[in-house]
Amino acid sequence: MSASEIRELLKLIDRPEIISFAGGIPDPDFFPTAAIARAYEKVFQSNTGAGGALQYTISEGYGPLREWIAGYMARKGVRAGMDEILVTSGSQQALEFIGKLLIGPGDLVAVTKPTYLGALQAFSPYEPTYVSIAMDEDGPVLAELEEALAAKPKFLYLVPDFQNPNGTTVSLERRHAILEMCTAHGVPVVEDAAYAELRYEGEFLPSLAGIDAARNGGSPTQVIHCGSFSKTMVPALRVGWVAAPKAAVERMVLMKQAADLHVSTINQIVMHDIVGSIFDSHVKRLRGAYKERRDAMLQALADFAPEGVTWTRPQGGMFVWIELPEGMCGVTLLERAIREVNVAFVPGAAFFADRSGRNTIRLSFSATPPERIREGIRRLSTLVRDALPVAA
Ligand SMILES: Cc1ncc(COP(=O)(O)O)c(C=O)c1O
Numbered sequence: 001m002s003a004s005e006i007r008e009l010l011k012l013i014d015r016p017e018i019i020s021f022a023g024g025i026p027d028p029d030f031f032p033t034a035a036i037a038r039a040y041e042k043v044f045q046s047n048t049g050a051g052g053a054l055q056y057t058i059s060e061g062y063g064p065l066r067e068w069i070a071g072y073m074a075r076k077g078v079r080a081g082m083d084e085i086l087v088t089s090g091s092q093q094a095l096e097f098i099g100k101l102l103i104g105p106g107d108l109v110a111v112t113k114p115t116y117l118g119a120l121q122a123f124s125p126y127e128p129t130y131v132s133i134a135m136d137e138d139g140p141v142l143a144e145l146e147e148a149l150a151a152k153p154k155f156l157y158l159v160p161d162f163q164n165p166n167g168t169t170v171s172l173e174r175r176h177a178i179l180e181m182c183t184a185h186g187v188p189v190v191e192d193a194a195y196a197e198l199r200y201e202g203e204f205l206p207s208l209a210g211i212d213a214a215r216n217g218g219s220p221t222q223v224i225h226c227g228s229f230s231k232t233m234v235p236a237l238r239v240g241w242v243a244a245p246k247a248a249v250e251r252m253v254l255m256k257q258a259a260d261l262h263v264s265t266i267n268q269i270v271m272h273d274i275v276g277s278i279f280d281s282h283v284k285r286l287r288g289a290y291k292e293r294r295d296a297m298l299q300a301l302a303d304f305a306p307e308g309v310t311w312t313r314p315q316g317g318m319f320v321w322i323e324l325p326e327g328m329c330g331v332t333l334l335e336r337a338i339r340e341v342n343v344a345f346v347p348g349a350a351f352f353a354d355r356s357g358r359n360t361i362r363l364s365f366s367a368t369p370p371e372r373i374r375e376g377i378r379r380l381s382t383l384v385r386d387a388l389p390v391a392a
Contacts, residue, residue: 015342019376021363022344024164024318028367030289031234032274032282039273043266053266059256061087061241062268068275069227069241077210078225079218080243086252087263091194091228091240095122097252097259098155098190098224098242103128108153112140114321114351114360116164116192119157128154130353137312139170142177149185155224156182156189160208161196162317165351165362169315172205179211183222194228197283199316200291209243221245229271231318232283237267290318296370297363300377306385318366321348323359327389330361336387341379 043053060066066085073080088094095118103109103126111119113132120130131148133140139160149156158178160170170178182189191208206214209225220243228240242252256262274282297320301311308325324330330347337343348360365373 017342018338018344019342019368019372019379020344021365021368021373021376022346023367024362024364025367026231026235026286026318027289030286032278035274035278035282036234036237036270039270040266042273043269050266053269055265057262057265057268059086059253059262061085061263062265062272065239065268065272065275066241068272069243072227072275072279073209073225073243076207077218078207078213078220078243080220081246083246084219084249085241085243086249086256087268088240088242088256089238089260089263090230090235091192091226091242092118092122093256093259094226094240094242094252095119095190095192097255098226099123099126099128100255101248101251102154102188108148108151110145110148110153110156110187111353112158112163113354114163114165114348114357115157115353116159117350119192120351120353123157132353132356135166135168137168139168139174140178142174142181145178145181149181149187152185153187156187157192158189158208159192159194161193161205162198162314162319164195164317165319165346165348166321167312167314167317167319168321169205175205175208175211179208179215179222183212189223191223191225193225195231195317196227197232198287198290198318200287200294202315219245224248229275232279232286233271233274237264237271239263239267239271287316290316290366292370293365293368293373294320296373297365297377300374301381304378304381306381306388308388309381309384318364320363320365322361322363324361324384325388326359328359328384328387330358333361333384333387337380337383341383343376343380343383345380 044050066082069085070080099122105127107128108131109128110131112135133144133148189208209220209223212220212223224244226242310323312321334347346362348357
């Protein structure tokens with residue numbers, strides 16, 4: 001294992017002079033703190049006392065929370081019974097369990113190029129060989145997917161909505177095609193829906209689990225779906241989930257027991273309380289606030305970015321992905337950006353299993369107010385212009 005570059009970079013956020021586009025984190029100013037405080041108070045003031053909330057609980061997760069998740073999944077067209085849902089310590093733990101469940105040394109795992117760094121970190125201890133699939137603006141390139149599937153990977157890992165790191169959303173047509181191809185090859189899809197609720201424009205698209213379920217009488221057979229409350233509510237309670245066929249969930253429940261027994265009982269109770277009361281209204285508020293930031297970043301790029309720099313236009317999520325002119329290096333640019341203009345971001349190469357993408361960088365707009373975003377992009381653009389190779 002190597003140390004997480006993102007974690008190292010997050011240390012920089014604490015310096016007030018830094019305008020950080022580094023962490024893919026929600027803005028704490030938007031946390032529903034009052035609702036969370038009320039929910040904890042309720043636990044301690046309840047007639048039955050807080051004993052149960054402070055006690056060990058079952059590994060599967062707090063029943064009412066799993067019921068809420070089942071209802072949420074049903075709204076998305078996925079019928080998942082209680083025994084098909086496991087509450088995990090964030091969706092990150094679900095990824096770790098999936099790695100443990102499905103990967104043996106040398107097994108192939110198909111990922112996109114780029115992909116979520118945390119997934120690579122979760123899978124890599126199980127020693128897979130990655131097959132990386134190029135992406136266009138509609139998702140994984142199908143010809144490359146076909147080639148990858150023919151090599152019989154253990155699964156395809158995909159973030160279909162506003163992918164971390166490049167903001168890409170897999171189109172509806174491509175979702176159907178991916179599922180068809182994976183089904184034909186008998187390759188499961190691990191769907192990571194961490195950002196799916198944070199859509200700022202366009203229509204919500206059905207999840208791959210939803211499409212799969214629609215083809216199979218309501219229950220997905222081909223898709224393991226990972227969900228998270230980190231981006232919609234708060235990350236610190238560490239509540240996510242995995243919805244999968246019963247046999248897979250049974251195995252993962254044993255892993256949960258071995259890993260940490262269960263997610264904090266009281267945190268699950270509190271999460272259940274707040275999603276029950278404010279989920280829809282809170283997510284609506286987040287969409288408005290983050291949209292403003294996305295727009296500020298895109299406008300600033302349009303105003304300041306030098307020629308030769310290209311960027312994505314995400315329909316949601318937290319990230320804009322930049323391609324620098326060929327020959328420029330994201331890591332070198334980061335070193336200079338921190339030293340010379342007090343701006344931080346994540347070099348893109350970390351998100352490639354094959355360590356390509358040297359000239360890419362990831363900018364997160366979620367935790368920075370619009371005027372700071374504009375100033376940060378202005379500074380960064382000046383630096384990039386200065387670093388551009390002089391034309392012969
Ligand atoms: C694509 C993706 N999946 C999963 C996670 C893990 O989130 P959590 O464990 O907080 O649910 C993240 C966090 O940034 C992410 O970006």
